[in-house]
Amino acid sequence: MTNKIRVATTSLAGCFGCHMSFLDIDERILELAEVVVFDRSPITDIEHCSTDCDIGLIEGGVCNSENVHTLREFRKSCKILVAVGACAINGGLPAMRNFIPLEECLNEAYINGIGVENAQIPNDPELPLLLDKVRPIHEVVKVDYFLPGCPPSADVFWKFLTDLIAGREPSLPYELVHYD
Amino acid sequence: MAKTIMIDGLSIPFEEGQTIMQAATDAGVYIPHLCHHPEFSPHGSCKLCTVKVNGRNCSACTFPAMEGQEVINNAKDLNADRQKITQMLFVEGNHFCPSCEKTGNCQLQAVAYHLNMLDDHFPLFYQHREVDASHADLLIDHNRCIFCTLCVRASHEHDGKEVFAISGRGINKHLIVNSESGLLKDTDVSAKDKAAHICPTGAILIKHTAYQVPIGERIYDHQQIDQVSLNSEQVDHDK
Numbered sequence: 001m002t003n004k005i006r007v008a009t010t011s012l013a014g015c016f017g018c019h020m021s022f023l024d025i026d027e028r029i030l031e032l033a034e035v036v037v038f039d040r041s042p043i044t045d046i047e048h049c050s051t052d053c054d055i056g057l058i059e060g061g062v063c064n065s066e067n068v069h070t071l072r073e074f075r076k077s078c079k080i081l082v083a084v085g086a087c088a089i090n091g092g093l094p095a096m097r098n099f100i101p102l103e104e105c106l107n108e109a110y111i112n113g114i115g116v117e118n119a120q121i122p123n124d125p126e127l128p129l130l131l132d133k134v135r136p137i138h139e140v141v142k143v144d145y146f147l148p149g150c151p152p153s154a155d156v157f158w159k160f161l162t163d164l165i166a167g168r169e170p171s172l173p174y175e176l177v178h179y180d
Numbered sequence: 181m182a183k184t185i186m187i188d189g190l191s192i193p194f195e196e197g198q199t200i201m202q203a204a205t206d207a208g209v210y211i212p213h214l215c216h217h218p219e220f221s222p223h224g225s226c227k228l229c230t231v232k233v234n235g236r237n238c239s240a241c242t243f244p245a246m247e248g249q250e251v252i253n254n255a256k257d258l259n260a261d262r263q264k265i266t267q268m269l270f271v272e273g274n275h276f277c278p279s280c281e282k283t284g285n286c287q288l289q290a291v292a293y294h295l296n297m298l299d300d301h302f303p304l305f306y307q308h309r310e311v312d313a314s315h316a317d318l319l320i321d322h323n324r325c326i327f328c329t330l331c332v333r334a335s336h337e338h339d340g341k342e343v344f345a346i347s348g349r350g351i352n353k354h355l356i357v358n359s360e361s362g363l364l365k366d367t368d369v370s371a372k373d374k375a376a377h378i379c380p381t382g383a384i385l386i387k388h389t390a391y392q393v394p395i396g397e398r399i400y401d402h403q404q405i406d407q408v409s410l411n412s413e414q415v416d417h418d419k
Contacts, residue, residue, distance in 0.1 A: 090270070138301075143299070148299070177293050177298065178401075
């Protein structure tokens with residue numbers, strides 16, 4: 001096999017906006033591909049992490065039981081785990097449901113909502129159960145680095161990964177730190 | 181000869197009666213702060229301006245400058261404490277910057293940027309707090325209130341009104357308004373009041389003004405709060 005750096009990525013309770021922003025590194029992805037190989041990720045469609053991933057990038061907060069399992073798999077498989085974007089860091093937009101009881105949310109969406117037909121709350125056993133509240137990932141596993149932003153810009157991904165790959169302690173200068 | 185204090189090894193002149201914050205600002209030295217505003221009496225509550233004075237922690241905004249003081253301000257340990265304080269402010273309220281119209285113009289966010297705060301560190305409270313949008317021209321979003329009392333002081337000291345107050349203690353502390361209904365629309369507040377424009381976060385907002393400046397072109401998108409703060413607050417002193 002290769003001795004390339006193994007990167008896994010996933011989106012939990014996120015919108016894939018962080019992944020889209022990552023892809024905004026544009027042609028620099030070719031330079032990245034020379035030193036990095038993608039493991040579990042929406043980019044590769046690999047379903048589970050290899051046991052020896054170097055970097056795990058987590059977009060989104062934790063909103064259901066599946067998110068918890070995925071996050072724990074990443075923590076177990078990745079040497080360095082990174083919270084990417086506002087939702088992974090503080091729950092973000094999905095966490096705005098935290099102020100409404102879960103039952104009320106479900107009733108509004110599936111029972112009382114305008115235009116709902118065959119009103120029923122989805123209960124297929126394959127569906128992951130929702131958590132009472134959406135939580136940021138650092139409340140569930142240890143997180144090594146945080147990349148704020150909604151989304152973090154492509155330059156944030158680039159600066160962070162190139163620092164890390166070069167063996168430098170990653171740091172973000174003022175102009176790359178945004179919460180919006 | 182003018183009296184002086186030392187801040188981070190620099191000799192800073194001061195006038196009798198000035199606080200350490202006032203002397204520092206006049207000399208162009210930034211001390212991080214949120215509840216301090218040069219036009220209003222100091223409150224000393226946010227603790228971001230904590231400096232070491234002769235080895236002891238003090239709030240620079242309330243502590244009088246005195247001849248010969250040795251002040252440490254821009255130090256690694258103090259800035260680490262300031263970052264933790266800022267993180268506590270973030271987790272206690274509900275600060276969702278991407279959906280807040282104050283983003284980019286927010287002093288809480290700007291201080292966090294300045295301190296290179298990348299995460300919230302602590303578990304989030306997700307406290308349920310109300311929005312009072314009853315008034316025609318302004319609104320209160322309690323989710324973003326950090327209890328700096330600047331609106332309280334501005335209403336009292338500048339506007340000659342008593343629109344705002346802080347009620348309760350500790351975790352039950354909250355901003356209240358002066359009307360029987362408890363709603364902003366039944367107070368004598370006006371969008372022309374200083375109190376309506378003084379909020380360092382997005383807790384008190386003027387309606388119909390959001391997004392006139394696009395995100396990315398706002399105050400702290402390109403300038404750090406140390407410079408912005410010194411520029412505006414040194415001018416205030418000269419008034």
